Amino acid sequence: MSTLYTESRIGNMLLKNRFIRSATWENMATENGHMTDKLYAIYEELAKGEVALIVTGYANIVEEEKPNAGMMGMYNDSFICEYQKLTELVHQNDAKIVMQLAYGGTKTTFNVGERVIYAPSEVCERGTQTLGKAMTQDEIDYIVRAFAQASRRACESGFDGVEIHAAHSYLINQFLSPYYNRREDSYGGSLNNRMRLLLEIYAEIRKVVGDNYPVLVKLTASEFFEGGLTFAETRLICQKLQAIGVDAIIISGNIHGKADTMIGECFDGYKIQQEGYFHEYGHVISEEVSVPVITVGGLTDINAIEEIADKTNIQYFALSRPLLSEPDLIKRWKEGDRAPVDCERCSKCRTKRGNFCVVNKERKLKIAGF
Numbered sequence: 001m002s003t004l005y006t007e008s009r010i011g012n013m014l015l016k017n018r019f020i021r022s023a024t025w026e027n028m029a030t031e032n033g034h035m036t037d038k039l040y041a042i043y044e045e046l047a048k049g050e051v052a053l054i055v056t057g058y059a060n061i062v063e064e065e066k067p068n069a070g071m072m073g074m075y076n077d078s079f080i081c082e083y084q085k086l087t088e089l090v091h092q093n094d095a096k097i098v099m100q101l102a103y104g105g106t107k108t109t110f111n112v113g114e115r116v117i118y119a120p121s122e123v124c125e126r127g128t129q130t131l132g133k134a135m136t137q138d139e140i141d142y143i144v145r146a147f148a149q150a151s152r153r154a155c156e157s158g159f160d161g162v163e164i165h166a167a168h169s170y171l172i173n174q175f176l177s178p179y180y181n182r183r184e185d186s187y188g189g190s191l192n193n194r195m196r197l198l199l200e201i202y203a204e205i206r207k208v209v210g211d212n213y214p215v216l217v218k219l220t221a222s223e224f225f226e227g228g229l230t231f232a233e234t235r236l237i238c239q240k241l242q243a244i245g246v247d248a249i250i251i252s253g254n255i256h257g258k259a260d261t262m263i264g265e266c267f268d269g270y271k272i273q274q275e276g277y278f279h280e281y282g283h284v285i286s287e288e289v290s291v292p293v294i295t296v297g298g299l300t301d302i303n304a305i306e307e308i309a310d311k312t313n314i315q316y317f318a319l320s321r322p323l324l325s326e327p328d329l330i331k332r333w334k335e336g337d338r339a340p341v342d343c344e345r346c347s348k349c350r351t352k353r354g355n356f357c358v359v360n361k362e363r364k365l366k367i368a369g370f
């Protein structure tokens with residue numbers, strides 16, 4: 001049997017196979033970010049589908065800044081009880097669960113104008129054109145503490161770890177980026193300065209959760225545009241993350257929805273792939289650090305995943321849209337039905353009624369019938 005179904009560890013977290021549900025905002029929490037029956041059902045179904053680790057959708061760490069509708073919250077202690085129920089449910093089904101924590105920032109068009117949105121500098125987000133407020137030192141300290149407090153709550157709720165969202169043009173990614181970060185203080189300029197926010201968040205989280213609690217970081221391989229964060233810089237960031245003790249690094253990109261149209265294109269010397277868009281980038285990093293590397297994006301075929309596992313040091317494979325389409329995909333593959341996933345990568349899974357696979361009609365009806 002391939003290594004894909006063997007046990008391994010991320011930090012002290014024992015995983016039964018190499019498949020991860022990539023963080024996926026479900027748009028099914030209440031207006032204040034609280035759990036609903038639909039959400040419990042989705043997580044139970046994923047755990048039953050034999051994915052080793054589920055990463056939650058991004059959870060907001062401060063009450064006043066919610067970048068999207070229906071996302072889960074982690075901004076005060078009122079969440080602990082309901083998340084204890086969630087983590088128990090997942091554990092009962094022999095899976096692990098990590099909470100993804102995020103400060104959204106300007107990559108949003110949701111309720112813009114109704115709240116203050118922080119950014120490193122006053123530079124519009126390229127996709128949304130949303131402009132943020134350049135953060136003061138007090139505001140930076142506030143966000144650093146909020147990440148740490150949200151992590152404490154995750155730990156008390158029974159989550160097996162936390163994932164810091166430092167990718168996809170959200171706040172931390174923007175601090176890393178020379179395009180978005182035009183600061184002239186100790187948070188801007190050199191890569192060391194641009195990394196400072198991420199490193200401070202990590203250090204503050206560690207102070208609160210201790211050395212043994214798994215902390216994962218999701219990064220963008222490259223910003224894939226002139227003047228943005230380059231892959232060469234991301235490689236250096238990964239070295240630093242290894243040095244400070246991060247437990248796993250997820251190598252992603254910020255081109256979802258259009259990645260399929262970019263297949264075959266080269267950026268920073270490596271190519272966007274048909275199967276596993278960013279796996280060439282993940283492979284390079286996996287050769288340079290001993291921290292487990294997770295690849296995400298465009299993984300739909302078990303044969304291709306096996307080949308990547310055989311030929312690279314990438315240890316884990318995270319999927320989002322495929323598991324919206326088929327939550328029991330990993331079980332199906334493990335049981336020997338190796339047909340590719342029923343996912344057209346159309347990215348129409350974000351809907352106002354919640355995020356689910358609109359192509360897979362049967363499943364749509366099932367969810368609508370809750």
Ligand SMILES: Cc1cc2nc3c(=O)[nH]c(=O)nc-3n(C[C@H](O)[C@H](O)[C@H](O)COP(=O)(O)O)c2cc1C
Nearest residue numbers: 022023024025057058296297298299319320321355
């Ligand atoms: C509906 C939807 C919601 C998503 N929500 C998140 C999220 O909350 N946090 C995150 O880091 N990525 C999020 N993503 C991106 C995925 O985690 C993943 O990186 C991307 O979809 C590529 O993987 P895939 O080809 O397996 O879908 C989301 C993607 C989709 C389709």
